[in-house]
Structures are given as C-alpha cells and as structure tokens.
Amino acid sequence: MKPLAKAVLAAVLLFVPSAASSACEFDNEVPVKSISAGFEAWKAVTAAMAECGNFEAELDQEFRKKQPAAFAATPSLYQIGGVANSTIVPLLNEGTIRPLDDLVAKYGQNLTSNQLIKVDGQVMSIAMMVNAQHLMYRKDILDDLGIAPPKSYDEMLAAAEKIKQAGVVDYPIGATMKTGWNVGMEFVNMFLGMGGEFFTDGVQPNVNNETGIKALNMMKALTEYMDPEFLVSDSTYVQQQFQQNKIAMANLWASRAGAMDDEAESQVVGKIEMAAAPAAVPGGKPATTIWWDGIVIAKNISDEEADAAFRVAMEGLDSDMVQANSDIAVWLIKGYQPGRLAVGAIESLQGGAPSFPASTAMGLMHTALGNNVADFLTGAKTAEQALADVEAEYTTSAKETGLF
Amino acid sequence: MKGRTFIAFVGPSLFLMLLFIAAPLVSVLWQSFEVTQQVFETVEVETCTPGFPEQTCVTETRSRPVLMESGLPLTETRFVGLESYRNVLEPERAAAALRNGNIGELLNIDFWKALRFTLTFTLITLPLILGVGLVLALAVNNAVRSIRGPVIFVSLLPFIITPVIGALSIRWLFVGDGIMTAFLEWWLQQDIAMFAQGWTIEILMLFYRVWHVAPFAFVIFYAALQTLNMDTMESAIIDGASRFERLRYVIVPHLMPLIIFVSLIHLMDAYRVFEEVIGFRSEAHVISLQWLTYDFLTPDDSGNRSISRASASSMLTMIGIVILLIPLLMRTWRDHRGSS
Structure with a gap:
C-alpha cells in the first residue's frame, strides 16, 4: 500500500526551539504552544514569542486541517492559534476560542483599535496584519x-x-x-x-x-x-x-x-x-x-495558561518585531512604517475593498x-x-x- | 497441518484484519447511509475587521451553529438511506445525458468524469506494465551475467521513489519552461504547454505510472524466469520452435499465475489512482475516484466537509475494484479447483 500523498505534500513543519533571552519583558513560566500558517510573517512573530521562553511554535501551511480538532480537545493541544478571517469560522462555530476583552484590558495597552476583531461586541481575535x-x-x-x-x-x-x-x-x-x-x-x-x-x-x-x-x-x-x-x-x-x-x-x-x-x-x-x-x-x-491574520486563544485551557499565552502573544506582536520585519507584511501593529511594497494593499483598503x-x-x-x-x-x-x-x-x- | 496449529498461525492476522479492515469498512458503510448535521440558527451578527484608517463594522444576517450548554455544537444524525449515493452519482442528470446521447454532458458530472479517467487509466496501464515488465525481465535474463546486478538495480530505482515525489519531479520537468518542455520546444520548433489541456496531462500520467510500476512486474517475472524448466526449453528448441513460439508456448504459460498476480495487484492499485492527480495538479482536466473521496473529505476554510458523500464515494470505489477483479478471481479459483 502506498503512503497517502497528503502526508508528503502536507507541509513544511518547523519547530522553533524555545530559548529564553533578554528581548522579552517577562520570564514565561507556563508552557505555551502555538499552531499557525508558516509564511514569513508567522515566522517572525513566533520567533519573537519564543524569546519569552517555554514556548513552542508549530508552523504548518496545512494548519487549517488540524486546528479545529486540536482546539476542540480538552485541554486544547495549543494555547495560541494563528487564524485568518476564514479559518476563524470553524473555531467560532464550535466555540473553542475565548473572548479576549479582559485580557486586552489587562495586557493590551499597545494594541490599536483596528487590531481588535469583534464578533457580536466581543473581541475574539487580535489581528496583526492584512493581506x-x-x-x-x-x-x-x-x-x-x-x-x-x-x-x-x-x-x-x-x-x-x-x-x-x-x-x-x-x-x-x-x-x-x-x-x-x-x-x-x-x-x-x-x-x-x-x-x-x-x-x-x-x-x-x-x-x-x-x-x-x-x-x-x-x-x-x-x-x-x-x-x-x-x-x-x-x-x-x-x-x-x-x-x-x-x-x-x-x-x-x-x-x-x-x-x-x-x-x-x-x-x-x-x-x-x-x-x-x-x-x-x-x-x-x-x-x-481584504484578509487579516491574527491570533486567538483557546477556550479549553486554564485561565492561568490563557493569561501566559496572551502575554507571550503580545510580545510577539510588539513594535520591536514590526520594526525588524517591516518589509514582510502589511502590519496593523503600532510602530509600522509602510514602505514602497505596501502601497497596493493600502490603496486597496482605502479604495473600500470589502x-x-x-x-x-x-x-x-x-x-x-x-x-x-x-x-x-x-x-x-x-x-x-x-x-x-x-x-x-x-x-x-x-x-x-x-x-x- | 493440525487445526489448532493452523488457527494459532492465522488467528492473529485474522484478528487484526477484522479490527483494522473489516470494522472500519462496516463503519464507513454505515456512515454512507447517515448524515450528521449541525443545527443552525439565523442571527444578526456585527463583525468588526481592520479597515483604513479605522475599523469597519458590518452587521449581517448569518447562519450560526447552535452550541449546547457544554459548549459543544449541537448536532443531529439522520438516516438518509441512499441519498448520499444519489448526490455522488447524480443518476437523473446522468440518465438525461445518456438519453440525449450526449457523452460530454455525462462527463461534466464529477463522478462520471472521475470514473471515465480511472477506468481508462487502469486499463491502459495494465497491458503496458505487463509488457514492459516482461520485456525487461527477458532482456536481463539474457544479458551477460556481469552486468545483471547493475541493470536490476537501475531498473528498480523508479519503484523505490515515493509516488508523490516522482509525480512532482515529472511535473517540474514539464511545467512551464521545464527542462523537458524547453527541449521539446527546441526540437519541434513550436510552443508547447503540457499542462494546458487534458490529453497531454493524461499521457504524462500514464507514462509516469508505467515508469513507476513496471519494475515491480519486472522483478516478479525475472524471479519466475529463474525457475523455468530448462528441459522443456531445450526440447522446444530441438523441435524447432522460434523465439516467439518459445515465448508464447513455454514462457508465458509458466509465468501465467504471476501475470495474474501482478494484474490483480495493479488493478487494485491503479483504480485508486491519486498521487498523479495531486502531483500533476490536474483537477481542472482530469480527476480520479480516489481524489473525489479525498476532496469530499478535505475540510474547507470554514471547516465544512462531507463525510457522508466521502463514505458513499469510497464504497463505490470499493465496489468498482471488486467488479474489475471478478474475472481474474474467477480464473484463479478455476485453476485452484483444477489443481487440487
């Protein structure tokens, strides 16, 4: 029997080793894992998250096939998920991600209002970039x-x-x-x-x-x-x-x-x-x-884990990361200076593309x-x-x- | 062999086959008669997403699954009988197309399009693989002893390559201005696009499968040639049989059980053709039955997938394989009865 094609085509899996370093503002004690797509922007963001220690990122272009099932497990297999406007739908449908309003109030001082993805008045995701x-x-x-x-x-x-x-x-x-x-x-x-x-x-x-x-x-x-x-x-x-x-x-x-x-x-x-x-x-x-990419936090985890996961995520989405990687995406994060390459996306947004x-x-x-x-x-x-x-x-x- | 010894040897394998083959099959069969649905409610939802310079919020009516107290989506499972099979086969449309005598219309229905390709693919590759395998085996068998080892090694290489990787390599050779396309263009002095129409893709697929599987047939046939009765061969030569007659009346009958064996394996494998469709990205032009099942089973961005239609489609694939195998199985059975 031949191995299924899927397995081979599946994707690029990359595990970013967790190494504590000084760039993060706090020392993360709680183990945190994330699953997201594997394109450049996610590599930059997860690398910045890894600076807080005790963090493991799974970057997988086929993440959409795993994510809903992984988040439905109790406890969830990942604390942080990377989503886009379409891939958040199954998570919302199955109720496996948590509203983030309290966490935003606690740790989200640096977020802009444009980053808060709201569904029915509740913040369900923090956007980081548009595409x-x-x-x-x-x-x-x-x-x-x-x-x-x-x-x-x-x-x-x-x-x-x-x-x-x-x-x-x-x-x-x-x-x-x-x-x-x-x-x-x-x-x-x-x-x-x-x-x-x-x-x-x-x-x-x-x-x-x-x-x-x-x-x-x-x-x-x-x-x-x-x-x-x-x-x-x-x-x-x-x-x-x-x-x-x-x-x-x-x-x-x-x-x-x-x-x-x-x-x-x-x-x-x-x-x-x-x-x-x-x-x-x-x-x-x-x-x-217009597409956005952002992070969500799983519902089926302890509040302590959610707290740590959100703080780690905020470190990944900070101005330092954006300034070091300003050319790889059209970021929504404070401190982003759009360059020549971002003109098309911004003009499309301004033009009123839905x-x-x-x-x-x-x-x-x-x-x-x-x-x-x-x-x-x-x-x-x-x-x-x-x-x-x-x-x-x-x-x-x-x-x-x-x-x- | 004593009954108990027999059971002791066969038992574990029988148990595992029941557990890992029969039980899942029964469950797939059962699923193909059922549909599990989420219960939806229609609600007004306000969604806010990034805009420029400020967020844009839209309120729209939307269907949303109902969640139970426990936080899990509420689902209900219904028995639907043959509905999933009807959805896959689309019998009314197929019948209408046949009545009009319009084959093109029939082949616009996914299942029939897939069946057409799967059958032609299976039936065209079968004789090619048997033929190429036999020719290779005879050639190596007649080659000088010192080069046999290297020749066997080289001929086996395609069989070792992971199918998807092999398909991808062929695609890269031919897609766009790939090396082979560039060569053909230079040679024939005209613009060639191998992936722009169905028939060229199909030829590449056939070529790839034959290249990939012929070594398997070759190894089996070559092994069998080693047990050829030389006395019979010599008497045939003395009787003045030509090379072709020797092949026709001595070698092929000797190889017959193995030819049937290779055919059985190949029919089963080729009917499940899948890697080629993925590797060559041929979905626009040709799809196979196995790909259809895979497509039903793959969740889209919003997490929807059709388990019921996938189950129905895989049951249909299995039925197809059984039908294809019947003539060969009947022959084996007759031979078996004859010999015992």
Missing part, C-alpha cells in the same frame, strides 16, 4: 509603452493588448488561477467587484445570474493574455513568473511583494510597482477582498466555485452551465451540512 490581492506591474514596461497603471480590468485588457503587440514579455498577465481554492478566490474578487451578492436570505445561492456571467467572461478575457497553463498556477508560480521576467501585470497577494525585490531570486529588483487592485467596473471599488465575507455558507460556496469555474475556462461548460453547477453543488453541500 489582499492587488495589482503588481512592471513599471519599466508600462512606462516604455506609455501605458498608465490600469485602474480597471478593461484598462488592464487594453494594456495587455499593447504589451502583447510589443512582445516584451512572454505573457502580459499572470494570475493565481490554480483549480480549487485559488480560482474560486479569483471569482469571488471579480463577482464582489461587480457588485454581486453571493446569497439571498443569508444562505440561498445567488451566483447564476447576469453578474456571475459577466465575472466569468471577464476572467476568460484575461486568460487570453496568460500562460496557457494558468489552471495550475498558484501564488508561487505567479511570483516566479514575475521574478523571471515572464509577465508584466498580475493581481497578486501583498505577502508576495517582498519576493519581487529579493536579489537572490528576482531578475526584476526595483522594477515592480504596487497599486490598488483594478476595479471590475469602471470607477468601482478595487475588485479584491473584507472577505467568511462564513460557513461562504466556505461551501468557495469550494463549489473552485471545483466548477475551471470547467468554464477550459470550455467544457458554458457560463450558465458552470454557474448552475456551482449552485447545485452548493445546494447539495448546504443540505448535507444542515444550512437549509
């Missing part, structure tokens, strides 16, 4: 051809046509359209940007309509200017396409911006500029969604989109068919989950 897909473009190429940075997708298509004519890069546009979560995400951005509403009455699907078809058609129009293998291209692939001088524009995650100026990997250091995500309709809001509307229903919708949008892009289905299938798949899952 969003926004426009990255090759300033040198656009300047040479006399193109202004596109503000809408129509302008992006026009720009792509000119770049294609000029033949300066292999493909004018790159996009994270890997089948599944990524391509689903692209549709969510486009659909919301066109003013779509995913649900009526909170749970009834509402994508098989004019807006849905327009969103799909815009995605298809964009793919004409992409590498034909766009259905396997994820964030890393698009990042590499930029770094290797193969594409000129893409709507890519803010957390990838730092890599563009990494001299060890990139052939285009300093040539890539950031801007708000293009609008889906001329003059509209940037067609993207927060990703995470919920149980949205999770099901995202999966259904991820599984069906590709069939339209490959030409296997018409737009109406694909959207009807999205709604059918969503309905089946929603019935099974108990939403209906």
Whole structure:
C-alpha cells in the first residue's frame, strides 16, 4: 500500500526551539504552544514569542486541517492559534476560542483599535496584519509603452493588448488561477467587484445570474493574455513568473511583494510597482477582498495558561518585531512604517475593498466555485452551465451540512 | 497441518484484519447511509475587521451553529438511506445525458468524469506494465551475467521513489519552461504547454505510472524466469520452435499465475489512482475516484466537509475494484479447483 500523498505534500513543519533571552519583558513560566500558517510573517512573530521562553511554535501551511480538532480537545493541544478571517469560522462555530476583552484590558495597552476583531461586541481575535490581492506591474514596461497603471480590468485588457503587440514579455498577465481554492478566490474578487451578492436570505445561492456571467467572461478575457497553463498556477508560480521576467501585470497577494525585490531570486529588483487592485467596473471599488491574520486563544485551557499565552502573544506582536520585519507584511501593529511594497494593499483598503465575507455558507460556496469555474475556462461548460453547477453543488453541500 | 496449529498461525492476522479492515469498512458503510448535521440558527451578527484608517463594522444576517450548554455544537444524525449515493452519482442528470446521447454532458458530472479517467487509466496501464515488465525481465535474463546486478538495480530505482515525489519531479520537468518542455520546444520548433489541456496531462500520467510500476512486474517475472524448466526449453528448441513460439508456448504459460498476480495487484492499485492527480495538479482536466473521496473529505476554510458523500464515494470505489477483479478471481479459483 502506498503512503497517502497528503502526508508528503502536507507541509513544511518547523519547530522553533524555545530559548529564553533578554528581548522579552517577562520570564514565561507556563508552557505555551502555538499552531499557525508558516509564511514569513508567522515566522517572525513566533520567533519573537519564543524569546519569552517555554514556548513552542508549530508552523504548518496545512494548519487549517488540524486546528479545529486540536482546539476542540480538552485541554486544547495549543494555547495560541494563528487564524485568518476564514479559518476563524470553524473555531467560532464550535466555540473553542475565548473572548479576549479582559485580557486586552489587562495586557493590551499597545494594541490599536483596528487590531481588535469583534464578533457580536466581543473581541475574539487580535489581528496583526492584512493581506489582499492587488495589482503588481512592471513599471519599466508600462512606462516604455506609455501605458498608465490600469485602474480597471478593461484598462488592464487594453494594456495587455499593447504589451502583447510589443512582445516584451512572454505573457502580459499572470494570475493565481490554480483549480480549487485559488480560482474560486479569483471569482469571488471579480463577482464582489461587480457588485454581486453571493446569497439571498443569508444562505440561498445567488451566483447564476447576469453578474456571475459577466465575472466569468471577464476572467476568460484575461486568460487570453496568460500562460496557457494558468489552471495550475498558484501564488508561487505567479511570483516566479514575475521574478523571471515572464509577465508584466498580475493581481497578486501583498505577502508576495517582498519576493519581487529579493536579489537572490528576482531578475526584476526595483522594477515592480504596487497599486490598488483594478476595479471590475469602471470607477468601482478595487475588485479584491481584504484578509487579516491574527491570533486567538483557546477556550479549553486554564485561565492561568490563557493569561501566559496572551502575554507571550503580545510580545510577539510588539513594535520591536514590526520594526525588524517591516518589509514582510502589511502590519496593523503600532510602530509600522509602510514602505514602497505596501502601497497596493493600502490603496486597496482605502479604495473600500470589502473584507472577505467568511462564513460557513461562504466556505461551501468557495469550494463549489473552485471545483466548477475551471470547467468554464477550459470550455467544457458554458457560463450558465458552470454557474448552475456551482449552485447545485452548493445546494447539495448546504443540505448535507444542515444550512437549509 | 493440525487445526489448532493452523488457527494459532492465522488467528492473529485474522484478528487484526477484522479490527483494522473489516470494522472500519462496516463503519464507513454505515456512515454512507447517515448524515450528521449541525443545527443552525439565523442571527444578526456585527463583525468588526481592520479597515483604513479605522475599523469597519458590518452587521449581517448569518447562519450560526447552535452550541449546547457544554459548549459543544449541537448536532443531529439522520438516516438518509441512499441519498448520499444519489448526490455522488447524480443518476437523473446522468440518465438525461445518456438519453440525449450526449457523452460530454455525462462527463461534466464529477463522478462520471472521475470514473471515465480511472477506468481508462487502469486499463491502459495494465497491458503496458505487463509488457514492459516482461520485456525487461527477458532482456536481463539474457544479458551477460556481469552486468545483471547493475541493470536490476537501475531498473528498480523508479519503484523505490515515493509516488508523490516522482509525480512532482515529472511535473517540474514539464511545467512551464521545464527542462523537458524547453527541449521539446527546441526540437519541434513550436510552443508547447503540457499542462494546458487534458490529453497531454493524461499521457504524462500514464507514462509516469508505467515508469513507476513496471519494475515491480519486472522483478516478479525475472524471479519466475529463474525457475523455468530448462528441459522443456531445450526440447522446444530441438523441435524447432522460434523465439516467439518459445515465448508464447513455454514462457508465458509458466509465468501465467504471476501475470495474474501482478494484474490483480495493479488493478487494485491503479483504480485508486491519486498521487498523479495531486502531483500533476490536474483537477481542472482530469480527476480520479480516489481524489473525489479525498476532496469530499478535505475540510474547507470554514471547516465544512462531507463525510457522508466521502463514505458513499469510497464504497463505490470499493465496489468498482471488486467488479474489475471478478474475472481474474474467477480464473484463479478455476485453476485452484483444477489443481487440487
């Protein structure tokens, strides 16, 4: 029998050794463990937490599959959890994280109000950074051809046509359209940007309509200017396409911006500029969604442990950490000086891009989109068919989950 | 062997098989007839998230699971009969597609799309693996003794590689401007994108599986060749049998039980094709039955997963394997009866 693929693909596991040092303001006596995603920002934050001693971090890109079960155990297997607006949903649903109001009052003097994620008036999570897909473009190429940075997708298509004519890069546009979560995400951005509403009455699907078809058609129009293998291209692939001088524009995650100026990997250091995500309709809001990452504290642990965990977390999210790592994320923490690379995310926020509307229903919708949008892009289905299938798949899952 | 000795030897393995294979299977079968749901309530929730420069708060109607006193979500389990199977198979849609004679429409349904690929994959790789394995075994058997060791070692290498890693390596060779694609482009003087359409991905998958599993067939056949009765072989030569006739009438009948054995193992393995789909990221073009089960079972960001449909889909996979194996099992059974 062969070992399951999952185990191998699973992820990068990294255990940060706990070593007490002087950078932390107190000596932590209570053992604290955390589980979170493994990207750069989390590495920086958990490394700063480790300075308090007695701390162990598990950084795992597949954390979302473990976290709900680990937090449901009594006592919880981890005291601190790293979440984003979607991954906090199962924890809220199962009631496995605790309200943080009293801890914020006790130890949260340095937090800004923007960091307090509130659900029904209670602080449930402390946000540390925001992330969003926004426009990255090759300033040198656009300047040479006399193109202004596109503000809408129509302008992006026009720009792509000119770049294609000029033949300066292999493909004018790159996009994270890997089948599944990524391509689903692209549709969510486009659909919301066109003013779509995913649900009526909170749970009834509402994508098989004019807006849905327009969103799909815009995605298809964009793919004409992409590498034909766009259905396997994820964030890393698009990042590499930029770094290797193969594409000129893409709507890519803010957390990838730092890599563009990494001299060890990139052939285009300093040539890539950031801007708000293009609008889906001329003059509209940037067609993207805002994501935040933050920490939560488990409910099934003693108050003493929660106290220690929160203090350790505050050490990880302090100004010292931000000043040492200001280029790797768009931080929400005091003392953060946004640099050139953060412009795109901030402009998208200013432009009024909505927060990703995470919920149980949205999770099901995202999966259904991820599984069906590709069939339209490959030409296997018409737009109406694909959207009807999205709604059918969503309905089946929603019935099974108990939403209906 | 005495009855008691027999039981003493077989007992532990039988017990473990019941515990780790039969019992989970029964539980999966049972789960496929049930659905466990959380109980939802509709509430107005105000959520505040980071904005610029200040927080943005939105109030919306949202479905939220009901929590019990103990803090655990309230769930209810219902018996749904064959509903999960219906959800996987979508019989009405499939029947409508068949009535219209529209195969494309049928293949738009996930299960049938997966079944189509799984079956073609299994049935195309089977003869290729038997053939390549046999050719390799014959070649090594006829090779000079001094190079046999190294040749066996090298031919076994693909079999040792972890399947997912192997699939990933092949992907990296061909994706984008990978080394092999770049070479093909230079050689054929045209732009090639191996991962832009389904059929090229399928060819890579077939190639990968044959490359990976043929060594297994080769080792088995090579071992069997060592026990070939040389007297029969020599008489065949004296009788003037050509190389092909010797292969057809002496070697293949000798290897037959092992050919069936290799086929059985391969059918079981190939019907559960999974690593290729993950490794080649082929979900947009081709999916397999095992991948479908995995997809049902993987929780999304919000923690939803369809245990019931996953159970139904894995039961269907098992039924498929049994159907595929029936002809071979019947043959083995006949041979067994004949010989005893």
